[in-house]
Amino acid sequence: MSRSFTTLLLAFLITTFHPQFSSAQDSLKNTADSSKSIPDTLLFKIQKAQAAITEINSANKKGYDIEARQQRLGDIRRNISPLQKDFKAAGNKIETKSLMSYNLILKDAQARLADLTTQLMKDNNELQRMSQQVVDLSSDSLLTISAKDDLEKKLYQNQLLDIKQRLQDAGKLTGSNLSQVSQMLADVSALSIVANDLKDKTAEQLQQSGELALGKEESYLWNAPLTGSTDESLGYLVKSSYQGQQQILKYFINSTWDKRIMAILIAITFFIWVHTNFNNSRRPSVKQKIGELKFEYLKPYPVLASLIVLLNITPLFEPDAPSLYIELIQLLLLLVMTIHLRRTLPGPELRYWLLLIGAYALLILGSAAVNDSLLPRLLFMGINIFFIYLGILIYRKVKVRQFSKRYVRTVIIILVLLNVIAILMNLFGRVSLAKVFSATGVIGLTQLIGLAVFVQVMLDALELQIKLSSCNNGIFSRVSHNKTRLKSQKALSILSVILWVMVFLINLNLTGGLSGLLEQILSKQRSFGSIHFTMGNILFFVAIVYISNKLQKHVPLLFGEESITFNEGNTPKNSKVALIRLIIIIIGVLLAVTASGLPMDKLTVILGALGVGIGLGMQNIVNNFVSGIILIFEKPFRIGDYVELADKKGKVQDIGIRSSKLLTPQGSEVIIPNGDLLSGRLVNWTLSNDFVKTELTFKLSAEADIELIYKTINEEVQATGNTMKNLPPEILINSIAADNIEFKVLVWVTNIYVEAGFKSDLLKRLLLRFREQQIKII
Structure with a gap:
């Protein structure tokens, strides 16, 4: 037993302290830990x-819209391709109106290409990642599986092989998409x-277009050849001229279409508005009031x-339109007006109208057919002479009632002057300028006529609305019809002047330059001390303040409140109108300050300076403003109440932010600051009840029968109207003298x-009764 124990102890000491045995144990432990960590990392x-x-x-399954983007790229390429060919063929002889249109196309193409580039770069980075x-x-x-892997890793062999295959498939698809996107x-x-x-070539030629246009393009008219440098027919010249503009158009x-849709929606709204009003006017109750409706320019189905x-307001939504587009719009407008007015115009005027349309069409075709030969240039000059004659004839005889005589004559003078200039340009070989001036002058005349019809159509539609609104107690029943007509026509x-000027500038190819100049003026940063602003900010500020002021003035009309008159009726109105006015003013001021672009720190300085100004000399203004706000919420009186303040009394006509208006019995309007109304002793006769007690005094003979007098007064008070039946009159003896008695009669009347x-x-009735009863009045 002792020997066995000694052997075990010796073995234990050897295995514990011997280095080789210790190393072997560590190796076995690490192997066990490794076998445990490898599967965890692999998972x-x-x-x-x-x-x-x-x-x-x-x-990859979601896709990268390759086909759609290729189609967009193809559209851009097709838009640019004709421009490349035109620059290659024409060199530096491209017309200014074509260059303006090219500039528009290239600007849009650059924007679309930039958008495509941004999207593709994003997708390319994602695919590379x-x-x-x-x-x-x-x-x-x-x-990765290899022969050296341990047994536990080989247990995941199928999963690893599947992942390997899926990675290869994903890599192929990603590489394919990356290749296409790249x-x-x-x-x-x-x-x-x-x-x-x-774009650079277009900008360069546009800079030189002024010099090129003023330069001599063709020979002088007296040196022009009888036949052109090419033998093309008239039809071929017209076709080739418009073929170059076809792609642009x-x-x-x-x-x-986004801008055009807005104009189309306005036209559709106009059709529904007029058609609905005509249907409403056919109702028996309405027809009996307004009678038969007859409009020369408006029909029940106003197609x-x-x-x-639509054709008149189109340039307002498409200011960048090419001149050919405007020419076609004006031609369509003339044709539509011809159909619309064929039964309205008398025979001679209709013939002149058809002659004008024919001359206009001939001018447009002639502009396309004019070349360097003598005959086309002479024919073109003949068209200019005809329009000069037509302008002089219209200047003398024709009156356009929709516009002032000064406006009409200005347009006709421009027509004559531009055609005279066109003849001179043609004479001295500046054919392109002759075409531009001729088309601009004639389109100015046709547009004047079109705008006159447009104004009359709108006025007829407004007149129809006014008549219906007056019958139905609508908004137009609360305003002056004559003022509404005059302001609407103004x-x-x-609007017609703005449209005319826009089309005039488009035809002269000046819209791009003027819009650029205007944009530069409005967006240029300016400074006043440490404050920075732009003219655009100032313009927005003024516009918002102006619109807010106009809107708050007309708020009563929107809420059905009529102007107050001093009559028997008493219809007090609440102060919601004044409250809404206050809200509009506050919102307008906040929007105006925001639009001005003024930083908040600068605004704080301005408010500080304003506070000093208030402390020095604006106390009354601020006092009245704050008093107006208090009056709105406290409501000591309403619009329509009869009030009395010191020596002023009358009916409240308006409650404003700074002051209020009283309409006196004499018909005068008294403006009273709100501070006086709030701080003074204000008497409101109609705040709770409309009825008031009135007093009459008169003296009768002391010999008269008092009971008869009481009976007579009671009878006459009851017979007189406008008294409160449930409140009997009070008849009092006020004083007694040797030969007379003074009576006081207190009666409640319905309103002041x-x-x-x-x-x-009542006094008239009592006078007659007392005479009948032989009662002497002292």
């Missing part, structure tokens, strides 16, 4: 790879270079009138506005 890698593959496949992720996962040693990015970059080059029509509105005249009439009527 994490497998999960990470599966998540990455799912993400990559999802992104996914491709690199596939490469990193494929080269990971933990996801190729398309290269195509977009190449097309962007072409577009930038064409097609591009413009296809690319500006042509709506087209006239507003339409201003009938008090004077009631007194007069």
Whole structure:
């Protein structure tokens, strides 16, 4: 036993302290730990790879709109291709109006290419990231099976092989998409270079267009050849002239539908508005009041009138339109007006009208057919002479009642002057300028006529609305009809002037330059001390303040409140109008300050200075303003109440922010600051009740029968109207003298506005009764 114990102890000491045995134990322990950590890391890698593959496949499955983007790129290429050919063929002889249209096309193409580039760069970066992720996962040693791997790793062999295959498939699909996106990015970059080059050429030629236009293009008229330098026919010249503009026109029509839709919606709204009003006017109750409606320019189904509105307002929504587009719009407008007015115009005027349309069409075709030969230039000059004669004839005889005589004569003078200039330009070989001036002058005349019809159509529609609104107690029943007509005609005249000027500038190819100049003026940063601003900010500030002021003045009309008159009726109104006015003013001021672009720190300085100004000399203004706000919420009186303040009394006509208005019985309007109304002793006769107690005194003979007097007064008070039946009159003896008795009669009348009439009527009745009863009045 002792021997066995000694042997075991010796073995224990050897295994514990001997270095080789200790090393062997550590090796076995590390092997066990390694066998445990390898599967954990491998599982994490497998999960990470599966998540990455799912993400990559999802992104590739979603797609990158390659086909749609290629189609967009193809559209841009097709838009630019004719421009390349034109620059290559014409060199530096492209017309200014074509250059303006080219500039518009290239500007839009650059914007669309920039958008494509941004999208493709984003997709390219994403595909490169996914491709690199596939490469990193494929080269990971933990996801690779080899003969040297231990047994536990080989247990995941099937999963690792599946991941390997899925990574290869994802890599192929990602590489294919990356290749397509990269190729398309290269195509977009190449097309962007072409577009930038064409834009530079266009800008360069536009800078030189003024010198080129003033330069001699063709020979002088007296040196012009009988036949042109080419033997093309008239039809071929017209076709070739408009073929170059066809692509521009097609591009413009296809690319500006968003703006055109707005004009179309306005025309549709106009049609529905007029058609609905005509249907409402046929109701027996309404027809009996307004009678038969007869409008020369408006029909129950206003299809042509709506087209006239649409064609007239189109330039307002498409200021960048090419001149050919405006020419076609004006031609369509003339044709629509011809159909619309064929039964309105008398026979001679209709013939002149058709002659004007024919001359206009001949001018447009002639502009396309004019070349360097003598005969076309002479014919073109003949058209100019005809329009000069027509302008002089219109200047003398024709009157356009929709516009002032000064406006009409200005347009006709411009027509004559531009045609005279066109003849001179043609005479001295400046054919392009002759075409531009001729078209501009004639379109100015046709547009004047079109705008006159447009104004009359709108005025007829407004007249129809006024009549219906008056019958239905609508908004127009609360305003002056004559003022509404005059203001509407003035507003339409201003709109017509704006439209006329816009078309005039488009035909002269000046819209681009003027809009650029205006944009530069409005957006240029300016400074006043440490404050920085732009003219655009100031313009917005003034516009918002002006609109807010106009809107708050007309708020009562929107809420059905009529102007107050001093009559018998008493219809007090609440102060919601004043409250809404206050809200509009506050919102307007806040929007105006925001639009001004003034920083808040600068605004704080201004408010501080304003506070000093208030402390020095603006106390009364602020006092009245704050008092107005208190009056709105406290409501000591309402619009329509009869109030008395010191020596002023009358009906409240308006409650403003700074002051209020009283309408006195004499008809005068008294403006009282709100501070006086709030701080003074204000008497409101109609705040709770409309009825008031009135007093009459008179003296009768002391010999008269008092009971008879009481009976007579009671009878006459009851017989007189405007008294409160449930409140009997009070008849009092006020004083007694040797030969007379003074009576006081207190009567409740329905409202203060009938008090004077009631007194007069009652005294008249009493006078007649006392005479009948032989009661002497002292």
